[in-house]
Amino acid sequence: MGQVYAHVGQKFGPRRYDVVVLGAGRMGALAAHFLMLARPQLNLLLLDRGGLPNEEGATILSPGLWTALDVPPERLEAAEFSRRLIVGDLVTEEGGLGPAGPHEAPTLRRGLIEWGPEEQAGGVPTPEVGEWPPGLLDPAQLFPARFDPQALTYSAAALTTRAAQSAVRAGADLMLNVEAWPTPTGVRLHRLSVTNTHEVVVHETHDVEAGQVVVAAGAEGPGLVEQALGAVTHHARAYRQLPRLNVPTGERTPVVRACGLTLRPQAGGFTVVPGIHHRDPHGYQPTGGRLSGVPVGVRRETLQDLLAAMEAVPALGTAALELGRSVGDVPGAWLALPEGGWPLHQPLTERHWLLLGGERADLVGPAAARALALGLTP
Amino acid sequence: MGQVYAHVGQKFGPRRYDVVVLGAGRMGALAAHFLMLARPQLNLLLLDRGGLPNEEGATILSPGLWTALDVPPERLEAAEFSRRLIVGDLVTEEGGLGPAGPHEAPTLRRGLIEWGPEEQAGGVPTPEVGEWPPGLLDPAQLFPARFDPQALTYSAAALTTRAAQSAVRAGADLMLNVEAWPTPTGVRLHRLSVTNTHEVVVHETHDVEAGQVVVAAGAEGPGLVEQALGAVTHHARAYRQLPRLNVPTGERTPVVRACGLTLRPQAGGFTVVPGIHHRDPHGYQPTGGRLSGVPVGVRRETLQDLLAAMEAVPALGTAALELGRSVGDVPGAWLALPEGGWPLHQPLTERHWLLLGGERADLVGPAAARALALGLTP
Numbered sequence: 189m190g191q192v193y194a195h196v197g198q199k200f201g202p203r204r205y206d207v208v209v210l211g212a213g214r215m216g217a218l219a220a221h222f223l224m225l226a227r228p229q230l231n232l233l234l235l236d237r238g239g240l241p242n243e244e245g246a247t248i249l250s251p252g253l254w255t256a257l258d259v260p261p262e263r264l265e266a267a268e269f270s271r272r273l274i275v276g277d278l279v280t281e282e283g284g285l286g287p288a289g290p291h292e293a294p295t296l297r298r299g300l301i302e303w304g305p306e307e308q309a310g311g312v313p314t315p316e317v318g319e320w321p322p323g324l325l326d327p328a329q330l331f332p333a334r335f336d337p338q339a340l341t342y343s344a345a346a347l348t349t350r351a352a353q354s355a356v357r358a359g360a361d362l363m364l365n366v367e368a369w370p371t372p373t374g375v376r377l378h379r380l381s382v383t384n385t386h387e388v389v390v391h392e393t394h395d396v397e398a399g400q401v402v403v404a405a406g407a408e409g410p411g412l413v414e415q416a417l418g419a420v421t422h423h424a425r426a427y428r429q430l431p432r433l434n435v436p437t438g439e440r441t442p443v444v445r446a447c448g449l450t451l452r453p454q455a456g457g458f459t460v461v462p463g464i465h466h467r468d469p470h471g472y473q474p475t476g477g478r479l480s481g482v483p484v485g486v487r488r489e490t491l492q493d494l495l496a497a498m499e500a501v502p503a504l505g506t507a508a509l510e511l512g513r514s515v516g517d518v519p520g521a522w523l524a525l526p527e528g529g530w531p532l533h534q535p536l537t538e539r540h541w542l543l544l545g546g547e548r549a550d551l552v553g554p555a556a557a558r559a560l561a562l563g564l565t566p
Numbered sequence: 567m568g569q570v571y572a573h574v575g576q577k578f579g580p581r582r583y584d585v586v587v588l589g590a591g592r593m594g595a596l597a598a599h600f601l602m603l604a605r606p607q608l609n610l611l612l613l614d615r616g617g618l619p620n621e622e623g624a625t626i627l628s629p630g631l632w633t634a635l636d637v638p639p640e641r642l643e644a645a646e647f648s649r650r651l652i653v654g655d656l657v658t659e660e661g662g663l664g665p666a667g668p669h670e671a672p673t674l675r676r677g678l679i680e681w682g683p684e685e686q687a688g689g690v691p692t693p694e695v696g697e698w699p700p701g702l703l704d705p706a707q708l709f710p711a712r713f714d715p716q717a718l719t720y721s722a723a724a725l726t727t728r729a730a731q732s733a734v735r736a737g738a739d740l741m742l743n744v745e746a747w748p749t750p751t752g753v754r755l756h757r758l759s760v761t762n763t764h765e766v767v768v769h770e771t772h773d774v775e776a777g778q779v780v781v782a783a784g785a786e787g788p789g790l791v792e793q794a795l796g797a798v799t800h801h802a803r804a805y806r807q808l809p810r811l812n813v814p815t816g817e818r819t820p821v822v823r824a825c826g827l828t829l830r831p832q833a834g835g836f837t838v839v840p841g842i843h844h845r846d847p848h849g850y851q852p853t854g855g856r857l858s859g860v861p862v863g864v865r866r867e868t869l870q871d872l873l874a875a876m877e878a879v880p881a882l883g884t885a886a887l888e889l890g891r892s893v894g895d896v897p898g899a900w901l902a903l904p905e906g907g908w909p910l911h912q913p914l915t916e917r918h919w920l921l922l923g924g925e926r927a928d929l930v931g932p933a934a935a936r937a938l939a940l941g942l943t944p
Contacts, residue, residue, distance in 0.1 A: 418858065422870060466844035470866035475849025480796065488848035492800060 190232075190356045193363040194239075196381045196391040200363070205233045207564065208375050208398040210368050210412075212236035213247040214344050215531065215545040216404030217352040218557030224358035225283050226561050232360040233396070235377070237367050240352055241345040246406050246521040246545075249430055250344035251452045251461045253443060253550050255300045255336045263530070266555035273554040274342050283558060285350045293343035294439075298453065300339035302445035303500070320442065321435045324451075324503045339443055341452060344550065370416045370540055374398035400564055403536075404543040407522035419536040422527050423544060424467030427474045429490055429520035432510040433458040435503050447497035459519075460509070462490045464547055467525050474515045485512025523547060531556035533563060568610075568734040571741040572617075574759045574769040578741070583611045585942065586753050586776040588746050588790075590614035591625040592722050593909065593923040594782030595730040596935030602736035603661050604939050610738040611774070613755070615745050618730055619723040624784050624899040624923075627808055628722035629830045629839045631821060631928050633678045633714045641908070644933035651932040652720050661936060663728045671721035672817075676831065678717035680823035681878070698820065699813045702829075702881045717821055719830060722928065748794045748918055752776035778942055781914075782921040785900035797914040800905050801922060802845030805852045807868055807898035810888040811836040813881050825875035837897075838887070840868045842925055845903050852893045863890025901925060909934035911941060 193200055207223060209216045212234050220234040241248045254274060259267040269278075275295055278284030288295050356362050367378040367390075374397040381391040403409050407425035414420055437453035444451040450461040477488030484491070491511075498505045512518040526532050526544040531553050533543045543560050545553050571578055585601060587594045590612050598612040619626045632652060637645040647656075653673055656662030666673050734740050745756040745768075752775040759769040781787050785803035792798055815831035822829040828839040855866030862869070869889075876883045890896040904910050904922040909931050911921045921938050923931050 414856075415859075420873070422874075467867075469846055469850055469853070470855055471853025472847055472850045475847070477848055478792075481793075489845075495798070496800075 190358075190360040190362060192356060193361070193366075193379075195365060196379045200377075200379070200392075200394060202233070202361070202396065203394075204231075204397040205361075205374075206231040206399045207402065208232070208368075208396060208400075209234045209402045209404055210370065210375060211404035211406060211409070212240055212348070212352055212362065212364070213242060213245045213404065213406055213545075214250065214348045214351075214549055214553055215406070215543050215557055216402065217348045217355065218554050219402055219404055219543055219560050220355035220360050221285070221351040221358075222283055222558045222561030223564065224355045224360050228358060230359070232355070233363060233398075234352060234355055234360055235363040235366050235368055237365070237380075239364055240362070241348050244521070246428075246523050247348050248345045249428075249519055249521045250550060251430070251450065251459065252342040252344045252347075253300070253339070253450065253452060253461075254342065255339035255443070257300065257302060257334055257336045257339070258548070258551055263552055266552040266559075269558070270552050270554040271340070274340060274347065283554075285347070285354055288343070288346055289350075292346040295340055295342040296439055297337075298339060298341055298440070298442050299335065299337045300443040300445065302334045302336075303447075304333045319438065319440045320444065321437065321503075324435055324501065325444070325446070326500055326502055341443060341454075344553075370401050370403060370413060371395065372417075372537075372539075374539075375401055398539070401540045402533075402543055402560065402564070403540065406545070407524040409524065409542055409544055413536055413540065413542055417536055417540060419540070419542075421534070421542065424525040424527075425522050426464050426466070426468045426525055427472070427487070427520055428462065428464060428523045429474075429486055429515075429518045430462075431460045431486055431490070431494075431512075431518055433460050433503060434508045434510065444501075446500045448493060449497050449501070451501070460494070460504075462493050464523065464525065465489070474520065476512070476515050479511065483513060485514050485517040487515070533560035568736075568738040568740060570734060571739070571744075571757075573743060574757045578755075578757065578770075578772060580611070580739070580774065581772075582609075582775040583739075583752075584609040584777045585780065586610070586746075586774060586778075587612045587780045587782055588748065588753060589782035589784060589787070590618055590726070590730050590740065590742070591620060591623045591782065591784050591923075592628065592726045592729075592927055592931055593784070593921050593935055594780065595726045595733065596932050597780055597782055597921055597938050598733035598738050599663070599729040599736075600661055600936045600939035601942065602733045602738050606736060608737070610733070611741060611776075612730060612733055612738055613741040613744050613746055615743070615758075617742050618740070619726050622899070624806075624901050625726050626723045627806075627897055627899045628928060629808070629828065629837065630720040630722045631678070631717070631828065631830055631839075632720065633717035633821070635678065635680060635712055635714045635717070636926070636929055641930055644930040644937075647936070648930050648932040649718070652718060652725065661932075663725070663732055666721070666724055667728075670724040673718055673720040674817055675716060676719055676818070676820050677713065677715045678821040678823060680712045680714075681825075682711045697816065697818045698822065699815065699881075702813055702879065703822070703824070704878055704880055719821060719832075722931075748779050748781060748791060749773065750795075750915075750917075752917075753779055776917070779918045780911075780921055780938065780942070781918065784923065785902040787902065787920055787922055791914055791918065791920055795914055795918060797918070797920075799912070799920065802903040802905075803900050804842050804844070804846045804903055805850070805865070805898055806840065806842060806901045807852075807864055807896045808840075809838045809864055809868070809872075809890075809896055811838050811881060812886045812888065822879075824878045826871060827875050827879070829879070838872070838882075840871045842901065842903065843867070852898065854890070854893050857889065861891060863892050863895040865893070911938035
């Protein structure tokens with residue numbers, strides 16, 4: 189059983205680790221889990237700037253959607269391994285984490301229906317595809333298209349927590365509320381604490397040697413390794429907002445895709461997941477748009493996507509859609525856009541690795557984290 | 567002969583025009599020219615926030631490059647009409663503006679060579695393609711690919727000035743240094759003047775009625791019509807920087823295209839024209855990147871394109887490339903990205919039109935301005 193350093197009251201002594209994993213979001217936590225599985229004697233530190241899960245990271249906002257419709261043939265094996273991990277079908281020796289616990293958001297086989305702009309061969313008639321709220325969609329605007337009855341929704345945050353807990357059970361140390369930077373010999377840590385006046389301050393600094401450093405800092409990873417190591421990569425990032433659509437949903441409501449938007453049933457309503465069209469430029473600060481001249485919290489590019497989908501999904505044109513008044517009102521996070529679009533790991537120096545998930549971590553994140561673990565294992 | 571209102575000392579009386587063209591950049595000036603050609607009795611006002619050309623607009627930085635390689639079959643007629651206007655081949659009745667004057671940047675048939683990642687059938691051997699500076703390119707990295715011996719370079723700013731002058735000669739009024747907004751009945755004008763302390767202030771305000779209003783404000787057009795008229799469009803914009811590459815060039819140096827960059831010989835060196843990959847999000851402020859940790863004026867996205875081209879074009883890796891220290895050091899402008907990528911006009915209300923050029927105004931801008939003029943003519 190490893191040590192958990194959740195706050196600065198817990199004295200931190202170690203000066204060397206075999207591996208430090210920088211970032212305990214989905215990719216970092218899964219990497220730590222698979223590393224401990226492959227090398228049980230490993231001396232590993234998993235750390236994160238926030239808690240587990242980090243409230244400001246992308247993992248907690250991930251749609252948690254797995255559908256075979258999104259998997260190209262060359263990713264089938266990685267996607268199938270990931271699916272088995274998600275539903276709890278893997279045995280412990282394969283890296284299984286077991287099913288979601290009784291207090292976690294459940295993994296549900298909801299099915300997903302995807303409407304294209306044209307009727308597709310083999311399309312499924314709308315009424316057969318489960319239950320959804322009346323008034324959500326305009327059937328006249330939508331043709332039955334593709335249906336995946338096996339599509340799953342799950343909680344990426346819960347999966348991440350289980351992966352981190354598994355790593356700790358296997359002997360990894362976990363440190364939370366710590367800022368970290370790769371250094372030529374390992375990492376530098378700034379343990380953070382909160383003052384009486386709610387200021388976050390650096391409580392203490394540690395230089396830790398590490399045999400290997402895995403940077404799994406999500407959208408911040410590429411910038412971090414460039415700043416700290418001078419390692420230039422061509423990955424990018426985008427700020428994705430996920431507005432809430434308050435139309436009643438249940439456990440049998442399928443995931444709906446139309447006009448490039450994914451509507452993910454969640455907590456009795458829908459989370460609207462817009463597509464990622466392109467990276468955001470360096471230096472971009474998320475900015476709310478305007479609707480009929482009134483400032484709202486949703487960025488303009490996403491507003492355009494919502495407007496374009498309004499005919500097919502009339503509910504988007506009602507007060508059920510929460511647009512907020514400023515950016516802070518709308519759930520959103522920076523998403524890594526790994527070059528090529530799929531989760532990946534890459535060596536940066538003899539000591540440092542970059543691990544990136546991004547939009548498709550929902551599909552193949554676990555397999556990508558395992559691939560890194562096998563790549564690092566001597 | 568129309569009246570030119572260049573400064574607020576010139577009293578402005580009129581309260582009504584048949585047509586007001588808002589923006590005297592390339593598209594607006596050409597539209598005014600073609601409108602006066604089609605309807606010589608027209609009572610027309612052409613106006614601009616700056617001078618002619620506006621130092622802050624996109625026209626003055628336009629590469630001014632016309633090559634048949636960029637023209638798809640369905641745009642051939644528009645491109646050919648535009649080419650004839652550019653080289654001075656059109657007669658006056660067709661809208662001809664004559665050739666460039668003796669004091670203007672000349673229109674030159676330089677030719678353009680474009681290297682792709684692979685050797686192409688019918689490729690032209692490198693040595694036959696004109697003169698270019700030694701050391702600019704690495705032939706081992708480049709295969710002879712496509713060559714357009716007829717490719718032209720010209721000054722879009724000079725063409726714009728000639729078009730505006732032609733409109734004034736035909737009777738149009740021209741007002742410079744004026745901010746303008748479309749109103750339901752015409753336009754509101756703020757004539758600007760400069761104080762002793764170099765502050766720009768509003769000197770006087772006029773409401774002018776107009777039968778038709780053409781908004782030709784470049785990248786600002788869509789935002790302007792949305793704010794002023796509530797007309798939502800799906801056009802976008804991008805901030806394009808054109809760094810200078812100080813490698814000696816002459817009148818016989820061809821235009822060079824490699825790795826997605828266009829090197830346009832200009833004023834004894836090259837202007838580097840990066841490709842436009844995607845729109846910039848609403849609210850983006852251009853931001854310089856960093857090279858080996860040092861802040862430079864070129865934005866990060868363009869730096870990546872330059873880095874990617876450095877092997878094929880080694881000159882980009884030398885001090886000959888001016889990267890600047892901050893954004894203001896590098897020539898750049900907001901470029902309209904009309905939906906579909908080609909210059910267009912569209913009706914907004916019964917009175918208002920939007921005219922957009924963008925990246926391909928170099929190829930077909932004159933034909934697009936003429937199409938608007940014919941569309942407005944009763």
